[in-house]
Amino acid sequence: MPHVVTQACCGDASCVYACPVNCIHPTPEEPGFGTSEMLYIDPATCVDCGACVSACPVGAIVPGHRLPDEQARFADINAAHFEPAGADAARFPVDPSRRLPLAPIDHPRRLAADSPLSVGIVGSGPSAMYAADELLRHPQVSVTVYERLDRPFGLARFGVAPDHLATRSVMRLFDDIAGHPRCDIRLGVAVGTDVTLDEVRNRHQAVIWAGGAPTDRRLDLENATAPGVLSATALVGWYNGHPDHTDLDVDLSSSRAVVIGNGNVALDVARILTADPESLADTTLAPRALTALRSSAIEEVVVLGRRGPAHAAFTVPELVGLVDTGVNLVVDTADLASAAELVIDDVTTRTKLDLLAEVAGRPPADGPRIRLAFHRAPAAIRVDNDGRATGLAVDHTRVGASGTVESTGISETIETSLVLTSIGYRGVAVPGLPFDDTRGVIPHDAGRVVDHDTPVPGVYVTGWIKRGPSGFIGTNKTDSAETVGSLLADYEAGRLPAARPARRRVLSRLG
Known part of the structure; x- marks a missing residue:
């Protein structure tokens, strides 16, 4: 059974150079390396030698027969990057003798100068x-x-x-x-x-x-600096014990939090805010944050994306980590409709949409939940008489013919006293x-x-x-x-x- 790269992949490519049969791609020399969400092992080429396992600094490579249930689908995710699917399978059949470009190994050389x-x-x-x-x-x-x-x-x-x-x-x-x-x-x-x-x-x-x-990219929004509006980066620093954020004022008294942006950091924040605090007790979570989360009133975290699910910024490994580990994840079927009209050639995007459709088809579960909401653009922070956040006004959107995000004219206000911005770093x-x-x-x-x-x-x-x-x-x-x-x-x-x-x-x- 071939080895499989799983969710923890950090993409440092040590495994690429350790592999004797060139089965791990993309290599640093291939065009897709810089943007690939993770590395993938070709099951048709892997000889199960295990050289990659010891080379991986984060333990992300597992023999296929030892994959735990929550990582089982990574076997298919790895294989999908080497096997044409659907109509492509007939047009581009796999050549069993194919060899992808070999990553050159640069051995340390003696420098031409020897002074300190x-x-x-x-x-x-x-x-x-x-x-x-x-x-x-x-x-x-x-x-x-x-x-x-x-x-x-x-x-x-x-x-x-x-x-x-x-x-x-x-x-x-x-x-x-x-x-x-x-x-x-x-x-x-x-x-x-x-x-x-x-x-x-x-x-x-x-x-x-x-x-x-x-620093975070600035959110250009009315009342963006109101109490109750924080950057996701600051919250991550708070629960990880970063010295700059230990005294952060985090209001967990609302039943709902909203995260603007839907990258991996947004999903991390949503997962931590909805997790059973006792499940985090043996992690590296900062003690002050654990105490606060134990008394949190949050029952729902809404993660907003301005575009549709095909343009979601989170990665497939991060999504799998939510879908297959018991997280109460919710996606409205209506939010996936725009993707049904698209012709998707990219295997990563297809996998992401398949996972979201699977989530949308699940019956609702009890307990704290993460709701992925697409086609929602933040419009303004609503505040009370004291200037504290009470909600987020959002406009429903669609992607126009030119690829720009347009308002549909429909808007709503999501009630919350905690708004987190997660729109990138700078x-x-x-x-x-x-x-x-x-x-x-x-x-x-x-x-x-x-x-x-x-x-x-x-x-x-x-x-x-x-x-x-x-x-x-x-x-x-x-x-x-x-x-x-x-x-x-x-x-x-x-x-x-x-x-x-x-x-x-x-x-x-x-x-």
């Missing part, structure tokens, strides 16, 4: 740790990671849902990297406050900025570095920071602040590899600034 190289990395999230891992493969390189918080690993620690324990286990890999004798992690050091970027640049021959996209400008305000990223050329097309000597960028808030934890591995490749090429070519005496003064300040 000191690299500073600002941030300690996944992109930072993958960059450190790439650099530390070379014996002349030492790395210092600067993290403003008292605990490392960024969104891997503070952004992953506390009950997604498999995904959170990627931190074991980061622990191994952090424990390398040539890696020094300085916690509680905010670059720009405790030490300037120029001082860090003076200490190291190269600096990689891996600060992520730390990078912030870094003093001393160029910034693309339109995209919310630091401009770069293959990871080299550029200012008006001119490289900034010795400064590089990786992660969301480089490419925008896209991809998954493991996507940062290939992103960081590109940046490190540029950095090492500059080092070999003698383009990096020489170390300067100021390095010692900064070292003494930081201990």
Whole structure:
């Protein structure tokens, strides 16, 4: 029975290179890698050797005969990405001798320069740790990671849902990297406050900025700043114990909460708010949040999407996690009607619509529920005389011929005292570095920071602040590899600034 990639997949592609028969795709060299929701094992090619199992940092790969019931459908999800379905099966029959492109394995090479190289990395999230891992493969390189918080690993620690324990286990890999004798992690050091970027640049021959996209996209809505309106990111930080959000005022007294946006973070928030608090007691949920959830009055979380189900932002693995683990999920059949008129060629979208149709056909269940509502656009936050949120006005929508979202003229108000916005992240400008305000990223050329097309000597960028808030934890591995490749090429070519005496003064300040 072939092995199967399951929901926990982080997409870091370690399994791709471990596989001796090239059965895991897309590879980092294939066009779909950057946007793929997960990686998939071709059951026709897999020889069941298990090499991928030990390579996976999050335990997402399971022998097919050992799949638990809540993951059983991942066998079909994996296979569907290699087998034409429906009419396509007749037009494009599977060639049993086919071979997809093999991912080339780049063995560590000896660098053309052998002088010591000191690299500073600002941030300690996944992109930072993958960059450190790439650099530390070379014996002349030492790395210092600067993290403003008292605990490392960024969104891997503070952004992953506390009950997604498999995904959170990627931190074991980061622990191994952090424990390398040539890696020094300085916690509680905010670059720009405790030490300037120029001082860090003076200490190291190269600096990689891996600060992520730390803010939410702004919701342009009447009363968007009213008490009771929070970002989903802040709520995630609250229940994960992020120091910036421990004192967040979360009103759980309403029977309903509304989440604007329907990406994976929105579903995570909805799941945590409707879960039995005792089922979260043995997870990494923050104690203060657990206490609050035990007295929560929330019975329904409505997750809104402006477009139809075919354009839902959540991924198939995240949806499977709701559908097959006993979560009380509700979808109105009427909300799926628009998708029935579409010709869907993409296997991921077809799978998503099939799952939603399955949910819509289920009889209603008792207990707290998550309602997925499509074709709903937020119009205004309703507030009481004290200015606190009491509801969300929404307009019913349709997608016009040009692909734009249009109002149908029908509106409603959803009563709630807790509105959560989950419409994406955004990078912030870094003093001393160029910034693309339109995209919310630091401009770069293959990871080299550029200012008006001119490289900034010795400064590089990786992660969301480089490419925008896209991809998954493991996507940062290939992103960081590109940046490190540029950095090492500059080092070999003698383009990096020489170390300067100021390095010692900064070292003494930081201990």
